Amino acid sequence: MYRIPEQNLDRLFSLTAEKSKLYIPADTAAGTAQFMPWKEGLKLTDAHNTVRSAKDFFFPQTENLVGFRVEGKSIEVIDVREETEDFVVFGVRACDVRSFSILDKVFLADPVDTYYKNRREHGTILSLACNMPEETCFCGTFGIDCAAPGGDVQMWQTDGWFYLEPLTEKGNAYIDTVSSLLEECGGEAAAECRRAIDAVKKKLPLAGLTTEGFGGDKMAELFDSEKWGELAEACLGCGTCTFVCPTCQCYDIRDFNTGHGISRFRCWDSCMYSDFTKMSAGQPRLTQLERFRQRFMHKLVYFPANNDGEFGCVGCGRCLSKCPISMNIVKVMKNLTEGDQ
Amino acid sequence: MQEIMKKRASELLLDGTVSRVIGWKAGDFVYDITPAVFESAEEIEKDFVYTAFCGANLSKYLVKESKKPGKTLVFLKPCDSYSFAQLVKEHRVNRDSVYAVAVECRGKADVDKIRDCGVKGICGISEENGTLTVDTVYGDKTLPLSEVMLEKCASCKTRKHAVYDELLGEEGEEVADCDRFGKVRELESMTPEERYEFWRGELSRCIRCNACRNVCPACTCEKCVFDNDNSGIAQKAAADSFEENMFHIIRAFHVAGRCTDCGECTRVCPQKIPLHLLNRKFIKDINELYGDYQAGADPDTRPPLTDFRTTDAEPSIVYRRGEK
Numbered sequence: 001m002y003r004i005p006e007q008n009l010d011r012l013f014s015l016t017a018e019k020s021k022l023y024i025p026a027d028t029a030a031g032t033a034q035f036m037p038w039k040e041g042l043k044l045t046d047a048h049n050t051v052r053s054a055k056d057f058f059f060p061q062t063e064n065l066v067g068f069r070v071e072g073k074s075i076e077v078i079d080v081r082e083e084t085e086d087f088v089v090f091g092v093r094a095c096d097v098r099s100f101s102i103l104d105k106v107f108l109a110d111p112v113d114t115y116y117k118n119r120r121e122h123g124t125i126l127s128l129a130c131n132m133p134e135e136t137c138f139c140g141t142f143g144i145d146c147a148a149p150g151g152d153v154q155m156w157q158t159d160g161w162f163y164l165e166p167l168t169e170k171g172n173a174y175i176d177t178v179s180s181l182l183e184e185c186g187g188e189a190a191a192e193c194r195r196a197i198d199a200v201k202k203k204l205p206l207a208g209l210t211t212e213g214f215g216g217d218k219m220a221e222l223f224d225s226e227k228w229g230e231l232a233e234a235c236l237g238c239g240t241c242t243f244v245c246p247t248c249q250c251y252d253i254r255d256f257n258t259g260h261g262i263s264r265f266r267c268w269d270s271c272m273y274s275d276f277t278k279m280s281a282g283q284p285r286l287t288q289l290e291r292f293r294q295r296f297m298h299k300l301v302y303f304p305a306n307n308d309g310e311f312g313c314v315g316c317g318r319c320l321s322k323c324p325i326s327m328n329i330v331k332v333m334k335n336l337t338e339g340d341q
Numbered sequence: 342m343q344e345i346m347k348k349r350a351s352e353l354l355l356d357g358t359v360s361r362v363i364g365w366k367a368g369d370f371v372y373d374i375t376p377a378v379f380e381s382a383e384e385i386e387k388d389f390v391y392t393a394f395c396g397a398n399l400s401k402y403l404v405k406e407s408k409k410p411g412k413t414l415v416f417l418k419p420c421d422s423y424s425f426a427q428l429v430k431e432h433r434v435n436r437d438s439v440y441a442v443a444v445e446c447r448g449k450a451d452v453d454k455i456r457d458c459g460v461k462g463i464c465g466i467s468e469e470n471g472t473l474t475v476d477t478v479y480g481d482k483t484l485p486l487s488e489v490m491l492e493k494c495a496s497c498k499t500r501k502h503a504v505y506d507e508l509l510g511e512e513g514e515e516v517a518d519c520d521r522f523g524k525v526r527e528l529e530s531m532t533p534e535e536r537y538e539f540w541r542g543e544l545s546r547c548i549r550c551n552a553c554r555n556v557c558p559a560c561t562c563e564k565c566v567f568d569n570d571n572s573g574i575a576q577k578a579a580a581d582s583f584e585e586n587m588f589h590i591i592r593a594f595h596v597a598g599r600c601t602d603c604g605e606c607t608r609v610c611p612q613k614i615p616l617h618l619l620n621r622k623f624i625k626d627i628n629e630l631y632g633d634y635q636a637g638a639d640p641d642t643r644p645p646l647t648d649f650r651t652t653d654a655e656p657s658i659v660y661r662r663g664e665k
Contacts, residue, residue: 027421028627029542030613031457049463052548063550135370135478194433203478205369205464234376234402237513240611270550274568321452324552325397326373334369 001190002175002182004165009162013038014179015091019177020124021087023057025050037191049316053246054096057089059103061268066255067340068262078205078261081115083121088174091128095139095147095316099246100125105307106249115266124170129197131158136317138206138330143316147197158193165181166189169242206315206330209219211340213337216305223297227335232292234325239270241319241328242295247312252275271295296332301331343391345417345509346444350380350389353414359440361410362568365395371466372452375512376402391416393468396449396491398423398605401558403434413439414422418446420493423601423637424558429504430640431599433561443502447471448494453613455489460481492617493604496521502545503637521602522625526620544586546612553589553606553616559596559636561635593619598627598646601637630654 004012016022022038033047035054053140067078069195076196100120107116129147130137139146150152156163164182166172175182181239201207212221253268257263269276271294278283286290303312350362362385366377373395379385398421406413408516417425422443428434455463455475462478468486477483498521500513528536554560554567566572567588594599602624606616627634631645631654 026571028546030546032546046459085632098493132461132479135464200478204462230377233378236552236555236609238550238555238609240548240552240609243550244611273551275570276572294517311498320373322611324556326368326375328373330369331375 001185001187002166002179003161003185003189004164004182005057006157006160006162008181009044011179012162013274014040014180015178015181016088016090016174019086021085021138022305023087023089024090033144037083038090040161040283041328048132049093049318051094051244051318051322052124053099053161053316053318054092055090055099055103055246056250057087057123058100059107059251059268062265063115063267064263064265066264068264070261071137077099077308080116084119086122086124088124088126092124092125092151093130093316094127094144094146095314097125097127097150098142098144098314099316102247102303102307102310103249105310118297124153124174125151126155126164128225129154129193131193131242132199133196133197133204134317134321135137135205136320137204137338138209138315138317139306140201140204140207141209141315142311142313146201147194156190156193158189158196163190163193165284175267192271211300211311211333211335212341214304214311214333215309216301219297219301219305222292222301222336226337231327231332231335232251234290234322235272235288235292235327237272237274237288237291238324239272240322241271242270243268244318244322246314246318247299248295296329299329300333342444342511344439346387346391346442348496349442349507349509350414350416353381353440354380354385356457358412359414361406362389362414362416363399363406364387364389365391365397365399365400365414367618370463372450372455372463374612378406380472380491386486391444391485392446393450393473394452394466396451396494396559398424398556400428400530401556401561402549403428404514404561411438412545414442415504416442417498417505418449418643419502420446420497420601420603422504423635424603425637426503426640427599427601427637428558428561431561440507441505441506443512445507445513446494446500448490448497450486450489451491451608454491458484458489478646488652491604492607492615493602497636498602502542503639508513513620514521515607522621524615525621525625528537528618528622532633543614544589546587547585548589548612549585552609552611554592556605556609557592557596557603558603558605560592561597589614589616595622596620597623597633600624601635630659 013022017038023035024038025033026036026042027033027045033045033050034052035050064080069076107113129149130146133146151162152168153166153174166175215289250269250271251266253266255264270293285294299312305309313329320330351357362379363377365374366388367390368374374394376397376399390617398478400421403415412577430434460475460477460482465474465476467474473484496519497516499515501515527587538662600620604617610616634645
């Protein structure tokens, strides 16, 4: 275990940024928190979490995959891939850390997504324990411990100090690069901080939410539930929930005519959109009810069915605080199992 | 107010005057209220709420619900009633199949603004005489409602309804000291470069979730051009981030003269982009060029942008480029 006083945080940022790119959660002009490249004077946000999740670092909203230059009858294929620079992300919460392992199951499974893998290999994650979780937090439902957030280095902020514990080789390598600012210490203060967070976790209003009633074996009964109609009724069909979600991983690949050639890009897609998975035969999910159902079935049933029971939600609560009509996965879970739990 | 509304909705459902009621449904944390359709007095009794967090404008749901058999009751706050009237004017909602109940409103709260005051872990909120008491995981806090109102309520133009079949509570007045164009004037006084930077900065946060468009009562096209694969618009993946900016500007043009300034776009934006300012700029320009006009105020007046007169002002003469 290592530690550094809070007042030296800027020096830690500065030293980290000398060696590699550094991103920290900071406030925008509008007061929303987002990960930003660190520069002199940028302060860590007071907000509990960022609006956009940390998945953006590995799975960006849009990226060019390949280019084509067309001349006469010849087509030249242009590889636009570049080796990513090393980067460090400071202050990732436990929920987002878990989301990376969910995304890994999708993008690192055969055939490996080399664009994703490239970024994943170059990123070092410094996680930060949640001293003051929000009422919308329910990571515990999915077995995530916000008092021990994981990643390459896990951190606790308590009594004017940041405590750092490296967990991986990358984490050890990071500690080496900034060791001149750190002092070695025992684990008592971090353990005390963990106990304090454990006490808060019990008081959270969603502490009792369980995954009972969901999972890969509940496919038929949940798919056919009569409650989807009422749940989906007010859905606007916007993509807010899917775009702030750390685990939503659906994408579309399209060609864009640049005027000089073709650029093939990948972009986030949303199952809430009317053209999601639209094929030559049309859109397989005709109404918002089917699209809405798809999102929750994917996270609570299809994903665990294909991934040894792991759920496709990490309980970060972003959809709870951002949905324009306040419909979200917690209301869906409670409603579908009403009377069961 | 909530109890009066519940009683009246149940009566009208039971006596068959209406077949369904569009209202607001309680959530888990008081502030997370969802628009809902209620079809029985039991459903009303169980879940219907009308609190300081019923900011959502229900009028757009009528496009779908008013096509169902029987009458649909909708509760309308003053600002919502303008959206409703405009939808009727545009023949998007059949007036005869709607039973519009006007409800009084003294402004609705914005939970994000409560959070901005440093309040974390909100478990419950109660309102009494304009004061909110917030019960949190980390203790109680009190806040004046007036300081945490939605943007649309902080610059409320009128508490008087445009149209209704029945009024519950007291009808309000126009807000005399409303200065909803203050920020627009501030932007107008900037240099074009400053203004460009302002908007590029604000719009750079856009994630293209389309929440602003989908909630907008003026956006009721059967198929939006941005959702049409054949339009040649790469809506999901901007080749250039300026495309994202253009989306909002094109949308503001499209609803110009029809936007009632209900403020839903700004309320729902997950990235807190002040989208209403684009619309207010159009409203202010229209007022200055063609005389005061309020979309949705009455069923007959022709909207200035679809009403050509030879005496119309020529904008390029009234406004010289970059200055008045």
